[in-house]
Amino acid sequence: MKLDCKHVWPYISDYIDDSVTPEERLAIERHLEHCEICSAILDSVHNILVLTADDRVFRLPLGFSERLHARVSEELVKVAPGVLAEEERYE
Amino acid sequence: MAQSIPEELECIQRILAGERDLFHDLIRPYERTVYLTAVSVLRDPAEAEDAAQEATLKAYRGLASFRGDAKFSTWLVTITLNEARSRLRKSGRVRLESLDTTEAQQDDYTPFLVADWREIPSETLEREELAQKIEQAVESLPPSYREVFLLRDKEEMSIEEIAQQLGVKGNLVKVRLFRARMLLQKRLAPYLQHALPQRRRWFSWLGGRA
Numbered sequence: 173m174k175l176d177c178k179h180v181w182p183y184i185s186d187y188i189d190d191s192v193t194p195e196e197r198l199a200i201e202r203h204l205e206h207c208e209i210c211s212a213i214l215d216s217v218h219n220i221l222v223l224t225a226d227d228r229v230f231r232l233p234l235g236f237s238e239r240l241h242a243r244v245s246e247e248l249v250k251v252a253p254g255v256l257a258e259e260e261r262y263e
Numbered sequence: 264m265a266q267s268i269p270e271e272l273e274c275i276q277r278i279l280a281g282e283r284d285l286f287h288d289l290i291r292p293y294e295r296t297v298y299l300t301a302v303s304v305l306r307d308p309a310e311a312e313d314a315a316q317e318a319t320l321k322a323y324r325g326l327a328s329f330r331g332d333a334k335f336s337t338w339l340v341t342i343t344l345n346e347a348r349s350r351l352r353k354s355g356r357v358r359l360e361s362l363d364t365t366e367a368q369q370d371d372y373t374p375f376l377v378a379d380w381r382e383i384p385s386e387t388l389e390r391e392e393l394a395q396k397i398e399q400a401v402e403s404l405p406p407s408y409r410e411v412f413l414l415r416d417k418e419e420m421s422i423e424e425i426a427q428q429l430g431v432k433g434n435l436v437k438v439r440l441f442r443a444r445m446l447l448q449k450r451l452a453p454y455l456q457h458a459l460p461q462r463r464r465w466f467s468w469l470g471g472r473a
Contacts, residue, residue: 178373181372181373181374181445182372182441184374184441184444184445185437185440185441185444185445186437186441188444189422189440191422191437208378208379209376209377209378211380212377212378212379212380213374213375213376213377213380213448215380215382216374216375216377216380216448216452216455217374217444217445217447217448219380219382219383219455220397220444220447220448220451220452220455221416221444222385223383223385223387223388223393223397223455224397224401224416224417224447225416225417225419226385226388226394227295228385228388228389228394229388229394229397229398230299230302230398230401230417231394232294232295232298233298233308233309233312236294236298236312236315237294239312239316240290240294240315240316240319241287243316243319243320244286244287244290244319244320244323245287247320247323247324248283248284248286248323251324252283253278253279253283253286253323253324253325253326253327254324254325254326254327254328255325255327255328
């Protein structure tokens with residue numbers, strides 16, 4: 173199995189998730205060994221995923237937790253936990 | 264499917280038996296997940312917060328219908344997705360969003376070509392504009408890609424879990440994820456390449472010497 177650059181790109185995502193077959197993995201790694209561009213693309217995608225996963229990206233709105241628990245507290249006083257109505261469950 | 268955590272099941276039993284206040288502890292680890300799930304559908308932070316609150320209350324009201332065969336977090340995400348999607352439907356934004364997706368399907372998933380990549384360390388995110396740029400890029404993804412991307416790469420759910428949540432095949436999840444990641448690379452890599460200030464200084468020093 174031999175891959176060109178544009179055939180490697182569709183595998184980058186699965187490669188990062190480790191969900192390629194051993195044969196695909198071998199072919200991808202062989203290509204990456206001698207292709208600086210694909211290696212750099214892989215690094216950039218990986219880097220972007222690490223940055224996106226950081227808690228500083230998509231921070232919770234300020235006071236989110238306090239407001240949520242305040243609403244929960246109100247609810248806890250009012251009603252006992254029950255069974256979701258069908259229409260709520262499949263809405 | 265992943266099993267429920269025993270401590271959570273016990274906690275749920277106790278809440279149902281009358282120790283209602285324990286519900287605060289039950290949901291605390293998932294506040295972020297609930298918010299992110301809502302924002303992945305609705306985009307607007309204020310609306311997402313409201314949907315997150317409502318979904319949490321629904322989870323409380325419906326706690327007795329939770330069956331221990333799934334993780335509590337998965338169940339909570341399902342309720343949140345339903346809540347967010349029903350709001351989206353009511354607001355009439357769905358038509359526009361699905362048009363988005365059709366256009367995106369004709370999009371080109373060729374990555375932005377880079378000759379070498381210098382890693383941007385996470386500390387760089389202390390600069391708010393960098394975090395905002397990433398958020399904007401994620402928000403601009405077509406809805407079905409954005410959803411899958413956030414569930415996988417922010418909430419770290421497995422492909423199978425996401426497929427189950429969304430009621431689609433695992434392969435479709437993978438395709439959407441691939442497209443989302445490629446679109447993000449394409450949009451963010453050119454910007455991030457210049458995000459490290461020390462690199463620019465290095466170049467100007469080199470230039471100065473030459």
